[in-house]
Amino acid sequence: MKKRPTILDVARHAGVSKSTVSLVLQNSPVVRDTTRRDVEKAMAALNYVYNRSAAGLRGAATDLIGLIINDLRNPFFTEFAASAQMAFARKGYSTVIANTDEDPDIQVQVIDSMIEHGVSAFVISPAYDATPAAFERIERAGIPAMQVLRQIDPRTDVFPFASLDYATGGAVATQHLIDLGCRHIAFIGGLEDRPITLERRSGYNQVMAEHQFKTTHLPGRPSRAFGRDAALELNSHHKSINAVVCFSDLVALGMLAGFAEIGVQVGSDFRIVGFDDIEECSLVYPRLSSVRCNTALFGEDTANAMLDWIVDDKRPPDTQRYKVDLIARQSSLGA
């Protein structure tokens, strides 16, 4: 673990001054091609590695992006994070990812740490109950930050918000079931009072109201376990319900498992539409209808929007809603 060569070593080896080496490093057009080649040869020979700490110290912007995710184990967020990270990587940016596990304290801690590391931007899918402290620190540090998927700080003029058009998704799913002849449709899952629950359910509420159908909501955690319980619950206490829009695919998949246990035929006896369209939807039996959020594209677009901001100073709109689509499959259409 001997000392690494510096630009001075490279300069000596190539027979130029260290400024010239620095210029080559920055791809300056001002350096003669032959000189550039000499320098590059020297760097290769000496096994030179660029020291970003030194560069950052002198004022050059770092190419580090902080990506903070409330629940990295959830496939939906994983997909988002992986897509964003790869989009950043394609443009030469490195990503520091942290999972906060919905813990506001961890969130503050990782934000502080990333600020110290000099990240040049934040993309945050925040934990709920985040204290204002989290965003305050970012604001004081003057670092551009976007909130995605959950709007915690109301000042979207400071922290632009990007998410998916959940309300429309809920509406389209509900209308789809009505078009199939369903009248007794429930909305299953989602923790009460959470913005995302409210958004997804608002579309359902609105369409049901338009048709003057009665709404039913069984709130609950967005998990398979809750979905399974909900299926059993509906079967014993809400016999009239014969179709559901689920808060998430995990809930819908749990319901699929629950109905399989008690022998209810999903797709004919009972129709289900999930939400998110995770990969598994097209692979389970029966195939699960779902509102596709195209998380991968969303992650990529968010990354690019952020790069536009920090590179070209083109600030994203205060609020951006990406389109969602209904993917109809066996669980609502039948076999």
Add this chain to the structure above:
Amino acid sequence: MKKRPTILDVARHAGVSKSTVSLVLQNSPVVRDTTRRDVEKAMAALNYVYNRSAAGLRGAATDLIGLIINDLRNPFFTEFAASAQMAFARKGYSTVIANTDEDPDIQVQVIDSMIEHGVSAFVISPAYDATPAAFERIERAGIPAMQVLRQIDPRTDVFPFASLDYATGGAVATQHLIDLGCRHIAFIGGLEDRPITLERRSGYNQVMAEHQFKTTHLPGRPSRAFGRDAALELNSHHKSINAVVCFSDLVALGMLAGFAEIGVQVGSDFRIVGFDDIEECSLVYPRLSSVRCNTALFGEDTANAMLDWIVDDKRPPDTQRYKVDLIARQSSLGA
């Protein structure tokens, strides 16, 4: 976005020299408590943020760990990465995560980038077909690195390897099915010649050989889609097979879906054991028996092993195999 205060500003504000501030920053015991308090008050008042680039430049080790994952979208790797990241975070280390998507070129690129950022260690679940270039660069940079889950570089004395005891897992799963009376057991899934496939299958092969039972292997991608196809395939062309050890839970879950489609009762007509024990196993119907790998613990232990290495200079063993357990559920035991 005004300039941030430096230790010099803090020193002035607190009426001490900047060395003293630096000492406080490093929690040196040499500073008087009252002085420390003054300095801390000044830092709070000025909204001081520590500049790690500057510190790193002067020689202090960075607290950055590079975590490189071949497929971050796979829940198994997500779980590993999230656990490792959180274990690092608990000890005050930040993690740069990159997903290589099995692309050796991206892998080389992110390794280079992380070296430039001065990561003080690498934990790598490498892409297959990685050129030796990837590890060579790390070696030349003299950065401690562990390979996990896949051993690409044979020099485990340089790059310690940590994984799970897959061979024993395969053996235990097979023996479990034999204990239940099965004789015609196949091993389903896993790409041929991949080390992990060979390891997981070797346990199966060995136990089958001990009992002088005939082995059957249907290789294939570790995906739900392949599992579903394999179920149909077995049903039409391998009628005698009535039990399987699957390469992964995804394959097993796919088979569950496939058998559901064609009306085969899993748990009685046919027994299935998966591999990995992802969360979903205990939530599908029928509950899926699986070889539990305890990925979360593995991720945490790996992180701690790495910290022992870089903090206390306690190098991990060349090869480490973490224990796996069979979790028997309905898909093998019956309802």
Add this chain to the structure above:
DNA sequence: CTGAAAGCGCTTACAG
């Protein structure tokens, strides 16, 4: 196009 010089914000001996 290239060189010499100053300085980014810290840490590290070294005196006191």
Add this chain to the structure above:
DNA sequence: CTGAAAGCGCTTACAG
């Protein structure tokens, strides 16, 4: 316990 000084490896004007 605290101060003054040097230096980490770069970048950035500024001359030439």
